[in-house]
Amino acid sequence: MAKKKEEKMSEWNYAPAPESTGHVSIKERYDLYIDGKFVKPSSGKYFATINPATEKTIAQVAYANETDVDLAVTAARKAYTDVWSKITPTERAKYIYRIARMMQERARELAVIESMDGGKVIREARDVDVPLACNHFFYYAGWADKLEYAFPNRKIESLGVAAQIVPWNFPLLMAAWKIAPALAAGNTVVLKPAETTPLTALKLAEIIHDCGLPPGVVNIVTGYGDTGAALVNHPDVNKIAFTGSTAVGKIIQRAVAGSGKKLTLELGGKSANIIMDDAPIDQAVEGIVNGIFFNQGHVCCAGSRLFIQESVAEVVIRKLKRRMDTLIVGDPMDKNTDIGAINSREQLETIKHYIQLGEKEGASMYQSACTLPEKGFYCAPTLFTDVAQSSVIVQEEIFGPVLTIQTFRTVDEVIQKANNTPYGLAAGVWTDKGSRIFNLTSKLRAGVVWANTYNKFDPTSPFGGYKESGYGREGGLHGLEAYVKLT
Amino acid sequence: MQFPDFTQAPRIDKVGVEERVARFQTRSIKSETKKQGLKMILNMIDLTTLEGKDTPGKVRQMCFKAMHLHDVLPGLPTVAAVCVYPSMVSVAKKAVDGSGVKVASVSTAFPSGQAPLEIKLADTRFAVDAGADEIDMVISRGRFLSGEYNFVFDEIASIKEVCGNARLKVILETGELLTLDNVRRASDIAMYAGADFIKTSTGKISPAATMQVTYTMLEAIRDFMDATGVQVGMKPAGGISNSKLALHYLVMVKEVLGNEWLNNHWFRFGASSLANDVLMQIMKAESGHYQSSDYFSMD
Numbered sequence: 191m192a193k194k195k196e197e198k199m200s201e202w203n204y205a206p207a208p209e210s211t212g213h214v215s216i217k218e219r220y221d222l223y224i225d226g227k228f229v230k231p232s233s234g235k236y237f238a239t240i241n242p243a244t245e246k247t248i249a250q251v252a253y254a255n256e257t258d259v260d261l262a263v264t265a266a267r268k269a270y271t272d273v274w275s276k277i278t279p280t281e282r283a284k285y286i287y288r289i290a291r292m293m294q295e296r297a298r299e300l301a302v303i304e305s306m307d308g309g310k311v312i313r314e315a316r317d318v319d320v321p322l323a324c325n326h327f328f329y330y331a332g333w334a335d336k337l338e339y340a341f342p343n344r345k346i347e348s349l350g351v352a353a354q355i356v357p358w359n360f361p362l363l364m365a366a367w368k369i370a371p372a373l374a375a376g377n378t379v380v381l382k383p384a385e386t387t388p389l390t391a392l393k394l395a396e397i398i399h400d401c402g403l404p405p406g407v408v409n410i411v412t413g414y415g416d417t418g419a420a421l422v423n424h425p426d427v428n429k430i431a432f433t434g435s436t437a438v439g440k441i442i443q444r445a446v447a448g449s450g451k452k453l454t455l456e457l458g459g460k461s462a463n464i465i466m467d468d469a470p471i472d473q474a475v476e477g478i479v480n481g482i483f484f485n486q487g488h489v490c491c492a493g494s495r496l497f498i499q500e501s502v503a504e505v506v507i508r509k510l511k512r513r514m515d516t517l518i519v520g521d522p523m524d525k526n527t528d529i530g531a532i533n534s535r536e537q538l539e540t541i542k543h544y545i546q547l548g549e550k551e552g553a554s555m556y557q558s559a560c561t562l563p564e565k566g567f568y569c570a571p572t573l574f575t576d577v578a579q580s581s582v583i584v585q586e587e588i589f590g591p592v593l594t595i596q597t598f599r600t601v602d603e604v605i606q607k608a609n610n611t612p613y614g615l616a617a618g619v620w621t622d623k624g625s626r627i628f629n630l631t632s633k634l635r636a637g638v639v640w641a642n643t644y645n646k647f648d649p650t651s652p653f654g655g656y657k658e659s660g661y662g663r664e665g666g667l668h669g670l671e672a673y674v675k676l677t
Numbered sequence: 678m679q680f681p682d683f684t685q686a687p688r689i690d691k692v693g694v695e696e697r698v699a700r701f702q703t704r705s706i707k708s709e710t711k712k713q714g715l716k717m718i719l720n721m722i723d724l725t726t727l728e729g730k731d732t733p734g735k736v737r738q739m740c741f742k743a744m745h746l747h748d749v750l751p752g753l754p755t756v757a758a759v760c761v762y763p764s765m766v767s768v769a770k771k772a773v774d775g776s777g778v779k780v781a782s783v784s785t786a787f788p789s790g791q792a793p794l795e796i797k798l799a800d801t802r803f804a805v806d807a808g809a810d811e812i813d814m815v816i817s818r819g820r821f822l823s824g825e826y827n828f829v830f831d832e833i834a835s836i837k838e839v840c841g842n843a844r845l846k847v848i849l850e851t852g853e854l855l856t857l858d859n860v861r862r863a864s865d866i867a868m869y870a871g872a873d874f875i876k877t878s879t880g881k882i883s884p885a886a887t888m889q890v891t892y893t894m895l896e897a898i899r900d901f902m903d904a905t906g907v908q909v910g911m912k913p914a915g916g917i918s919n920s921k922l923a924l925h926y927l928v929m930v931k932e933v934l935g936n937e938w939l940n941n942h943w944f945r946f947g948a949s950s951l952a953n954d955v956l957m958q959i960m961k962a963e964s965g966h967y968q969s970s971d972y973f974s975m976d
Contacts, residue, residue: 201936202710202713202714202717202927202931202936202939204704204705204706204707204710205706205707205708205709205711206707207705313703317703469688470687470688470693471687471688472687472689472896473689473690473693473694474693476693476696477693508903516932525703525704525705526704526705622688622690642690642692642693643692643693643696
C-alpha cells in the first residue's frame with residue numbers, strides 16, 4: 191500500500207481569461223422600438239442600466255409610459271391587420287429564420303452584453319443563453335407554414351397583438367421564448383424587457399430591424415413595472431404572456447379577469463431535487479450544483495429544495511461541500527468563472543434577508559470558501575442543513591444561490607414532501623433504477639421532471655408549471671398553442 | 678483495512694460524466710498558467726516504447742531523449758520515467774543512471790495478461806531485479822468480466838508483494854472493460870489490492886485513455902483517499918498526443934483531486950508523441966511562431 195507522502199505543492203492556478211469586449215458596440219442611450227423606428231419616449235425620461243459586477247452605468251434606456259405603450263400597441267395592431275396576418279406563412283417563416291441566423295452571426299456580441307448587463311457568467315451566456323435563444327427562433331420558424339399539421343383537424347387562427355413581459359434572469363432567451371412562437375403563429379408583438387436587463391432585447395430590436403421585418407410586427411418598450419401595467423391593461427391587446435414573480439402574476443391575473451385576453455403565466459418555483467440511495471453520487475452532486483448554482487440560482491425552476499435519502503446523506507453533503515469549494519466566484523466576464531454577480535442590489539438584499547432568516551431559524555449554514563470581489567453584487571454559494579418543511583427558507587422562493595437540504599427515508603415520504611408546496615414548476619430525480627424514475631415522475635406534481643439530469647432546456651419540449659408556478663406552456667407544440675385560437 | 682463489496686461498486690452515469698468532462702474542456706488556460714502547465718506535462722511523461730521490435734539501441738536513444746528533451750531551451754525538466762519491456766530494463770537503467778529519470782517496466786505478460794500467475798510473478802521479479810523503479814502490470818480482464826473479482830484482487834496483491842520498493846501501477850485496460858461502472862469497480866479492486874497508481878490502458882487497444890474514463894478513475898481515487906487516507910496516483914496512457922488535451926487533463930486532476938496530485942509522483946502521462954507537441958507549444962510561446970517538426974528530435 192502506498193504511503194501518503196508529503197510532496198512539495200506545485201500550485202497551478204488559472205490566470206485571468208477575460209472575454210474581449212472590443213467587438214461590442216453599446217450606445218450611450220437607447221430609445222424605444224416602435225413601428226420599425228427607434229423613437230424617443232414621450233416623457234423624455236431615461237433610466238440607467240448598470241453592470242451588476244462593477245456597479246457602473248452601461249447605458250441610458252428610454253422609460254416608456256402609457257402614451258408610448260399605446261403607440262406600440264397601435265403599431266402592432268396595424269401591422270397585424272395590414273401585413274402580418276396577410277402574408278403567406280412561408281414568408282413569415284423566412285423572416286423568423288432570418289432573425290435566427292442574424293442572432294447566430296452576432297452571438298458573441300449578444301453573449302457579452304448579456305453578461306455585462308445581467309451579471310451572468312460569459313460561459314453560460316455563450317454556451318446556453320444565446321444558442322438556445324437562436325434555436326427557439328429556428329424551431330418556431332419551422333412551424334410557421336405547418337400550423338395545420340400541428341393541430342390536425344382543427345381550424346387555426348392567430349390571436350392578434352401579444353403583450354409580452356419578460357424577466358431579468360434570461361433576458362434574451364425569454365424574449366426568444368415569447369417572440370418566436372407568437373410570430374410563427376401569425377401574431378404581432380409588444381415586448382417589455384426587465385428594467386435591470388433591457389440591453390439584449392434592444393440589440394434584438396436592432397437585429398429585427400436589420401432583418402427588414404415589416405414595421406410594427408415586433409415592438410420593444412422598456413421601462414419599469416408601470417410600463418408593464420400599461421401594456422397589460424391596454425384594451426387592444428389580445429394575449430398576455432408573462433414570466434416573472436408569482437406576486438406580479440397574481441396582479442396580472444386579476445387585471446385581466448373578464449377582459450377576454452388570453453393569458454399564460456410562468457412564475458416562481460421551489461423545485462425539489464431528489465437523490466435516492468442508489469443514485470450515481472458524483473454525477474448527482476454535479477446535478478445538485480447545476481440545479482441550484484446555474485445562473486447564480488436566478489432560475490425559476492432551480493432545484494432549491496434538495497432531498498437526500500438518509501443512507502447516503504452524509505456522503506452526498508460531504509462531496510457537495512467539496513465541490514462548492516472548487517466553484518470560481520467572481521468576474522462574470524472571465525471565461526473560467528462559474529458563478530457571477532447577483533442581478534441587482536435589490537435582489538442581493540432579498541437573498542441576504544433569507545440567509546439571515548435561515549440562521550435565525552436555527553438551520554446550519556455552509557458557504558463555500560471563496561473571496562468575493564469588493565465591488566459589485568455577489569453572494570457565495572450557500573447551503574442550509576437542519577431545515578424542515580416548516581422552515582421559511584424551505585417554503586419561499588429565494589431566487590439566489592441558496593440550497594436547503596432535507597433528508598428522507600422512503601419514496602412515499604419524499605413524494606409527499608416534494609409536493610407539499612404551493613409551487614410546482616420542476617423536479618429532479620436521481621436513481622439508477624428505471625422503475626423508480628417512472629414511479630416518481632408520475633407522482634410528482636411539477637411541470638418538468640428531470641431524471642438523472644437537471645436544468646436541461648430544449649425548444650422542442652414544453653415548459654411550465656402547476657399551481658402557483660403558473661399555467662400555459664412554452665416551448666414545443668404546446669408553446670404554439672398559447673398563440674392560436676383553435677376551433 | 679475494511680474491504681468493500683466490489684459487486685456493489687458506486688454507480689456511474691455516463692451522460693453525467695460526459696457533461697462534467699465537457700466542462701473541464703471549457704476552461705481557458707492562458708499565459709503563465711499555460712507555460713507552467715506545459716512544463717508540468719513534460720515532467721509527468723512516461724516516455725514509452727513497447728514494441729516487439731525494440732532493441733537496446735532504440736531504448737538507449739529514447740533514454741537520451743528523456744534526459745535531453747530540447748537542449749536549445751534551457752530550464753526544461755526531464756520526463757518522469759521511461760517505460761519499457763522487462764528485457765530492456767537493464768539497458769534503460771544504465772542509460773538514465775544518475776539523471777533522476779525513473780525506469781518503469783511493464784510486466785505480467787503485458788499486454789494481454791494471459792499467462793499463469795507463476796509466470797507473471799517471475800516476469801515481475803525479473804524486471805525488479807533488473808532495476809525497475811516502477812512496475813506497470815495488467816489485470817486479467819477476462820477474469821474480471823466473468824465476475825471473478827477475488828481472483829483479480831488476489832493477483833494484484835501477489836504482484837504487489839514481489840514489487841518490493843518498486844511502485845506498482847495497475848493497468849485496467851479500460852478499452853476492454855467497456856462500461857464506466859466496470860472501470861470504477863476495477864479501480865476500487867486495484868487500489869484495495871495495493872496499487873500505488875491506477876492506469877487506464879496498455880496503448881495496444883483502442884480506445885485507450887479518454888477523459889471520461891480518467892475522470893471516473895480520479896473520482897475513485899478521491900473516494901479511496903476519503904475511506905482509507907491513502908493517496909494513489911493516476912496514469913492515463915495512450916491517445917493523449919497533443920498539448921491542449923494534456924492541459925485539459927491537468928485541469929481535471931486539479932479540479933477533482935487538487936493541486937496535491939499535480940506532480941509526477943502522483944500523476945503521469947503514458948505517451949510517446951506528446952513530448953514533442955508540448956515542446957513545440959513551449960517554443961511557440963517563447964518565439965511567437967511555430968517551428969516545423971524537423972526542429973524537434975524524434976527518438
